[in-house]
Amino acid sequence: MTPGARIAAAIDILDAITAGAAAEQALTQWARRSRFAGAKDRAAVRDHVFDALRRWRSAGAAGGGQSGRAVMIGLLREDGTDPAQLFTGERHAPEPLSHDEAQVPEPTPARGVRWNLPDWLLPEFAESLGAHAEATAQALQSRAPVTLRVNLRKASRAEAQDALQAEGILCAPNPLCATALTVTEGARRVKQSAPFAQGWIELQDAASQAVVAALPSGARCLDYCAGGGGKALAMAADGRTTFAHDIDAGRMKDLPSRAQRAGAAIRLLDRAGLEQERPFDVVLCDAPCSGSGAWRRAPHGKWTLTPERLAELTAVQDSILDTAKDLVGAGGHLVYATCSVLRRENEDRIAAFLAGHNGWFCRLEQRFDIQQHGDGFFTAHLTRVKL
Known part of the structure; x- marks a missing residue:
């Protein structure tokens, strides 16, 4: 799939989610319809969808709407990419931007947009987190780390780290727990690795x-x-x-x-x-x-x-x-x-x-x-x- 085709797929999935489908359900249904998509394509489309869901309000504001298309336009703008480069209509890419879509909206100062939260949740966050509320809301807009738990009954953290590195999976010790490793490269290979099959590691947040x-x-x-x-x-x-x-x-x-x-x-x-x-x-x-x-x-x-x-x-x-x-x-x-x-x-x-x-x-x-x-x-x- 071309980069533009991946964007088009993400738009279709986001529209299905907007219509009421659960995110994982919409992704699974798209994958079943799209047998031509390889593992890298599916991973890229998934990343687009989840990035859009993390920043739905701000991306929608930057894209001038709440449709999957508008949100993806806004997401690209927020990430410093001109959407016109990918919205070409060629090789299954989305249709080119209309005149209105090409106009970049003025930034909005609304807190709900900046925090990417529903308005009703803003007081809950402020009351629960005080001075840390905005930083927490901002943190939720980025991707989470991929973290492993080392089974100390079978291997030390250093031994597990070395075994994973031998398979091209790079990790760093995580400071939150003595059993935790953060994957820095090769995360999608973890479940196919020997340390996983042998019970040395499990996927678990630190x-x-x-x-x-x-x-x-x-x-x-x-x-x-x-x-x-x-x-x-x-x-x-x-x-x-x-x-x-x-x-x-x-x-x-x-x-x-x-x-x-x-x-x-x-x-x-x-x-x-x-x-x-x-x-x-x-x-x-x-x-x-x-x-x-x-x-x-x-x-x-x-x-x-x-x-x-x-x-x-x-x-x-x-x-x-x-x-x-x-x-x-x-x-x-x-x-x-x-x-x-x-x-x-x-x-x-x-x-x-x-x-x-x-x-x-x-x-x-x-x-x-x-x-x-x-x-x-x-x-x-x-x-x-x-x-």
Whole structure:
């Protein structure tokens, strides 16, 4: 595909997303229709789409509209490229710019455009992040790092780094966690590499790794909202007796094979299993959330989140903490985590829990800022008082 044809494909996908399709769904449907597109073409189109979603409002303002075409015109302008060079109508490129499209709009001072957030979220960001609100919103407009967790049961970080380098995958130690490597070159080859196949590494954000590394001591640990099981794998790699549960067991379907590859023992529990195995020393609740700390990776989320959905999420978070507390033994720890930067999902939930439950105290609250090394995360350690 020519560069112009890739732009045209991105426009079609963005229009499908605007019409209501989920971003990944729209990309998958395009790929199925476009068997001619090679791996580099698919990667380039995906990058265009995700860059546009990260900067939808500012790109739309620079392109003079909210269609996929206008947003791609604006995105190219923001990146210093004259869109007329790619909008040629030749070899499947988009049609040339009209007279109106060729006129560059005046920059807008609107904060929502500058921050690339829906207007209703601006007060949430300001209240949650204070002086860091604008920097956080700006950070969400760039691509996230590709980060690996080294399985120290099988290799040291230096050994994994050397093995990856031998396959053309260059990494640097990530300062957020002693198990983390940031990929600087060859990221798309990671899953085909020998270190990945042998269980030396897993793809996992560095702040997510740091949340697990900071867990209180305790031999018997439960990942209560396990999802795909990334945190459970990290817990098991730390030598803990690890259990995993998710309300939707299907989310954990790949966890047994991942654990086998990593040389880890993780026992999956249903509701009955939770009752049989409790109490646990540590129960980690990586709760469903807005995902606002990881919107670099899933930027469609910031445009689909609504005030109503945020209220639903906080109710779910409260319910999870209320249920999970009964799984913790005396003197044990209930650990709450989200990949959100919003106070309503983080500090406010801990305050609400403590106000409604006697016999607990908070020994740690920690935020991880969105930065070059990792996503935005929050964690809090709640300890049950020994009676």
